[in-house]
Amino acid sequence: MANGIIKVDSLVKEYDSLRAVDGISFEVYEGEVFAFLGPNGAGKTTTVEILECIRPLTGGSAKVCGYDVSKESDVKEIKKRIGVLPQDFNALEKLSVKENISLIGDMYDKHLSASEVIKLLDLEDKANAKFDSLSGGLKQRVGVAAALVSDPQLVFLDEPTTGLDPKARRDVWAVIANLKKLGKTVFLTTHYMEEAQVLADRIAIIDRGKIVALGSSQELISTYGGLKLLVIRKGPKDLADTLQAKFGQVTVNKDGDIHVKVDDVDELWRIMDILTTMRLGSDVELQTPTIEDVFLKITGTRITDEGDLT
Numbered sequence: 307m308a309n310g311i312i313k314v315d316s317l318v319k320e321y322d323s324l325r326a327v328d329g330i331s332f333e334v335y336e337g338e339v340f341a342f343l344g345p346n347g348a349g350k351t352t353t354v355e356i357l358e359c360i361r362p363l364t365g366g367s368a369k370v371c372g373y374d375v376s377k378e379s380d381v382k383e384i385k386k387r388i389g390v391l392p393q394d395f396n397a398l399e400k401l402s403v404k405e406n407i408s409l410i411g412d413m414y415d416k417h418l419s420a421s422e423v424i425k426l427l428d429l430e431d432k433a434n435a436k437f438d439s440l441s442g443g444l445k446q447r448v449g450v451a452a453a454l455v456s457d458p459q460l461v462f463l464d465e466p467t468t469g470l471d472p473k474a475r476r477d478v479w480a481v482i483a484n485l486k487k488l489g490k491t492v493f494l495t496t497h498y499m500e501e502a503q504v505l506a507d508r509i510a511i512i513d514r515g516k517i518v519a520l521g522s523s524q525e526l527i528s529t530y531g532g533l534k535l536l537v538i539r540k541g542p543k544d545l546a547d548t549l550q551a552k553f554g555q556v557t558v559n560k561d562g563d564i565h566v567k568v569d570d571v572d573e574l575w576r577i578m579d580i581l582t583t584m585r586l587g588s589d590v591e592l593q594t595p596t597i598e599d600v601f602l603k604i605t606g607t608r609i610t611d612e613g614d615l616t
């Protein structure tokens with residue numbers, strides 16, 4: 307059985323009358339990338355900051371690296387073992403990358419050298435560049451470097467790619483994938499479905515303070531994603547009729563594409579047989595549900611690029 311590096315039980319956080327975190331329980335295993343996926347205001351940062359011992363909890367309990375976030379004597383032990391990239395990460399603008407990382411390293415009794423961390427994150431070219439001259443993606447990479455300088459076992463990354471362009475986002479993904487290779491446990495928050503699906507071993511979907519689903523993306527997709535969809539681009543009308551008569555669950559969109567919901571592999575083969583007989587093969591595509599479909603199924607809404615619910 308995998309070791310739990312984070313154990314959260316019935317955690318509650320109230321801000322006056324608002325229950326921002328509403329009785330959540332979960333475990334994060336050592337060495338995994340665990341994603342908290344949810345829209346703006348879902349309670350991601352609140353949860354993460356409780357685990358980082360920055361905010362007090364209202365109810366329930368949370369243990370990090372075996373220590374209790376609510377016990378004053380344990381907080382120091384937790385802080386020694388974790389690295390943090392806050393949602394609003396910023397460094398000193400007029401200092402270089404290396405100076406910033408050294409400064410943060412000096413706050414810890416034991417830490418890696420700035421040069422080691424810079425090498426680890428492939429920032430050698432930028433070591434002497436001033437922080438304010440960097441692109442958004444590189445700034446986030448410096449943020450991850452700052453989170454790693456204490457050589458933590460567990461790294462919290464709160465929305466590490468929000469606001470980045472697609473190329474910079476993928477660069478940060480590579481950095482995160484590398485953290486896992488280095489043996490770190492990563493707790494990632496995001497509102498990007500694809501990010502969670504690509505990076506995380508397990509995903510907790512959080513909505514209005516509650517975890518509404520938890521599992522690997524494969525588990526979530528097979529439980530909630532619905533059926534696979536076979537798309538036959540601009541298929542003939544008689545094909546649509548034949549498929550509808552035999553299998554049901556057929557629609558034709560405005561471009562004339564035939565969409566068939568496929569229940570299982572057996573059905574897929576039977577449909578393929580018909581396509582072969584009719585000598586149709588090109589422009590046929592099988593679409594597998596994604597985490598986006600899972601989210602839609604569970605919450606009835608989608609998340610926009612900005613992180614809001616539609």
Ligand SMILES: Nc1ncnc2c1ncn2[C@@H]1O[C@H](COP(=O)(O)OP(=O)(O)OP(=O)(O)O)[C@@H](O)[C@H]1O
Nearest residue numbers: 321326344345346347348349350351352353393613
């Ligand atoms: N210090 C605070 N005082 C009062 N309410 C707060 C405070 N911090 C957060 N909240 C509220 O708690 C809820 C959860 O906020 P939180 O920042 O944890 O969400 P989030 O999932 O991190 O969202 P985002 O994607 O926008 O960062 C929101 O409704 C927010 O307005």
Ligand SMILES: [Mg+2]
Nearest residue numbers: 350351352393
């Ligand atoms: Mg947040």
